[in-house]
Amino acid sequence: MIDLAGAVACVTGGARGIGRATAAALVARRATVWIGDLDADEAERTAREIGARATCLDVTDESSMAAFHQAAAADGPVAMLVNNAGIQYMGPFVEQKLSAYHREVAVNLVGVINGMHEFLPEMVNRNHGHIVNLASMAAKVTTPGISVYCATKSAVAALSRAVRAEIADTDVTITTVMPTAVHTELTAGVTLDLLPTRQPDQIGAVIADSARRPGREVTVPRWLAPFGLVEEVTPEPLLQMIKRLATRNEPPGHFDETQRRNYLDRIGG
Numbered sequence: 001m002i003d004l005a006g007a008v009a010c011v012t013g014g015a016r017g018i019g020r021a022t023a024a025a026l027v028a029r030r031a032t033v034w035i036g037d038l039d040a041d042e043a044e045r046t047a048r049e050i051g052a053r054a055t056c057l058d059v060t061d062e063s064s065m066a067a068f069h070q071a072a073a074a075d076g077p078v079a080m081l082v083n084n085a086g087i088q089y090m091g092p093f094v095e096q097k098l099s100a101y102h103r104e105v106a107v108n109l110v111g112v113i114n115g116m117h118e119f120l121p122e123m124v125n126r127n128h129g130h131i132v133n134l135a136s137m138a139a140k141v142t143t144p145g146i147s148v149y150c151a152t153k154s155a156v157a158a159l160s161r162a163v164r165a166e167i168a169d170t171d172v173t174i175t176t177v178m179p180t181a182v183h184t185e186l187t188a189g190v191t192l193d194l195l196p197t198r199q200p201d202q203i204g205a206v207i208a209d210s211a212r213r214p215g216r217e218v219t220v221p222r223w224l225a226p227f228g229l230v231e232e233v234t235p236e237p238l239l240q241m242i243k244r245l246a247t248r249n250e251p252p253g254h255f256d257e258t259q260r261r262n263y264l265d266r267i268g269g
Helices: 017-028 040-050 062-073 098-126 147-166 200-209 227-233 236-246 257-267
Strands: 008-012 032-037 053-056 078-083 129-134 172-179 217-220
Touching: 008 017, 008 062, 008 098, 017 032, 017 040, 017 078, 017 200, 032 040, 032 062, 040 053, 053 062, 062 078, 062 098, 078 098, 098 129, 098 147, 098 172, 129 147, 147 172, 147 217, 172 200, 200 217
Parallel strands: 008 032, 008 078, 032 053, 078 129, 129 172, 172 217
Antiparallel strands: none
16 A cells, blocks of 8 residues: 555656556655656647656567656655557458557557566565556457557557465555547547546546556456456357447447548658
């Protein structure tokens, strides 16, 4: 359990969306918050607006992650790390550029590995700290059209469980947060009307609250938790039919190109 008042907390991918909402929630709980984001200008703007501090961060680069840690540690030992940075490419698996998939794995999975590997040793040495790894319900319920995204989020959940077992005899905690679809740039141009969606501030509040009540795996909303088991026990042909109905029989990963263009341009799609 972490008392956020006066604690140093770091959020990767904190300039926008869930990262920004999480940083704001941590500031509201009187933490000293550092935002790391590849978009340094937007990170600085967000930091000014919510009362945080910011630096440029490439989560795929271990030296950049180390510099992020060093900058934040100037305010004191880091008590909380939120591995939030993530991107999503959409469309049939065989139609995507391999370089895009490599980028998705680097940000969504390698970024989390880099963050944990950089921040966890000091937390374990101090026997004090909390890490939140952002996964997704896509880790439990696979979705056609975002195959590699599902794979990265499943890997984040598995990584978190394994490392959690390794440090079980310490007071350092790791929470994996698995949100439903959230209204951010990542879901721009995607039809979400049949999904139980949430707003970024709702996810940010759950992440911030986990410092005091660190669950292991937290789905948002919580009633979605059994759906992973449903996927495991449901015959695959039936599951595929249900998913086709849920997506209105649209092609895998269908989205509105016009609405999603700004996001794709930003992440290099």
